[in-house]
Amino acid sequence: MILSSSEIVRRLHDGDLVIEPYHAASQQPASYDLRACETTVLPRGECRLVASIERVELPEDLAGTLRCRSSFARRGVLLGGGFVDPGFRGHLTLCLTNAGREEIHVQEGDRVVQIVLHEVLNADRAYAGRYQDSVGVVHTR
Numbered sequence: 001m002i003l004s005s006s007e008i009v010r011r012l013h014d015g016d017l018v019i020e021p022y023h024a025a026s027q028q029p030a031s032y033d034l035r036a037c038e039t040t041v042l043p044r045g046e047c048r049l050v051a052s053i054e055r056v057e058l059p060e061d062l063a064g065t066l067r068c069r070s071s072f073a074r075r076g077v078l079l080g081g082g083f084v085d086p087g088f089r090g091h092l093t094l095c096l097t098n099a100g101r102e103e104i105h106v107q108e109g110d111r112v113v114q115i116v117l118h119e120v121l122n123a124d125r126a127y128a129g130r131y132q133d134s135v136g137v138v139h140t141r
Contacts, residue, residue: 002030003062003117011059017117018057018089026111033069033111034092037136040106042077042098050106051137052092056115060086060123064115066094072112076100079113087126090134 003011005027011017019032026033034052042048058064064084068077080095094113098104106112131138 001119003119005029008032008117011062016059017062018055020055021053023054028114031067031114031116034066034094034113034115036094036106036108036110036112037091039108042096042104042106044098044100044103047080047095047097049137049139050094050096050112051134052094052113053109055089055091056084057089058084058086058117058127060126061120062086063118063120064088065118066092067114067116068096069112069114072096072104075102075104077104077112084115085127085129086120086123087128089132091136091138093131093134093138 012019012022034054037051037053040048040050063086066079066082068079076099078097078099
């Protein structure tokens with residue numbers, strides 16, 4: 001099941017889910033828009049790693065799917081690496097590739113990616129990988 005905006009907000013208030021800093025304008029009906037932490041340029045045909053402003057902490061019963069916002073996708077931006085495991089903590093490194101015709105400017109604070117939160121039934125394991133507690137952009141480890 002996908003979490004609605006009211007369920008996301010409820011879980012944030014209960015402390016079960018963390019999205020910090022939370023920005024009300026980023027809350028969508030069934031997702032949350034993650035913002036770019038810095039200004040960058042996406043050259044044609046290249047991938048850039050951009051960290052989210054938000055630090056995310058998912059409980060064991062939630063996973064996240066990352067989707068490029070349609071306003072960027074319409075300009076040719078593709079998103080790589082689109083899943084966040086239950087139990088993940090940290091900033092998300094967004095892998096943005098420009099497949100469009102022109103370079104694309106991303107401003108600090110731009111809402112570039114949506115995270116859709118899903119319930120995980122009978123959760124029995126949390127993420128404990130090498131990207132746990134990421135801060136800023138994290139390259140391959």
